[in-house]
Amino acid sequence: MEQLIAQLVGGAVGGMGGGRAVQGASMGNLGNLLAGAVGGVGGGQLLGGLMGAGGAAAGGLDIAGLATSLVGGGVSGLVVQVIVGFVVNKMRG
Numbered sequence: 001m002e003q004l005i006a007q008l009v010g011g012a013v014g015g016m017g018g019g020r021a022v023q024g025a026s027m028g029n030l031g032n033l034l035a036g037a038v039g040g041v042g043g044g045q046l047l048g049g050l051m052g053a054g055g056a057a058a059g060g061l062d063i064a065g066l067a068t069s070l071v072g073g074g075v076s077g078l079v080v081q082v083i084v085g086f087v088v089n090k091m092r093g
Contacts, residue, residue, distance in 0.1 A: 002061065003048065004041065006069040011040010011077025018078040018085070025085030035084045036077035043076020044069050 015036010019026040026032060048069060 002066055003044070003069040006066050007040045007044030007048075007073030008037050009040075010070040010073030010075075011044065011080075012037040014040060014074035014077030014079075015081035017074075018081040022082050022085070024089055025082045027081075027085050027088055031088075032081055032085070035081040038077075039080025039084075040073030040077035043080065044073035047072040047076065 012033050013036070015032045015034070016029070018036065019029075019032030027035065051068065051072075
């Protein structure tokens with residue numbers, strides 16, 4: 001559960017950053033946030049499965065796994081937001 005929350009937060013932050021960093025990809029604050037969060041969860045789950053990021057360690061919180069989920073979610077959230085932002089803005093004209 002902690003990994004999912006970290007992916008969600010990382011994706012939202014990545015989406016907001018992507019909207020501000022890449023001109024022509026912004027969909028407004030809410031659009032950037034939602035696209036990044038969805039991308040963060042999706043990409044974080046995909047990366048976690050490929051890299052073998054497991055759950056919590058016995059008796060505590062797995063900090064390395066949590067950091068991996070946060071960074072993976074952030075990067076994939078940024079990428080998804082930029083791609084979706086370009087597509088949506090191109091369709092709007």
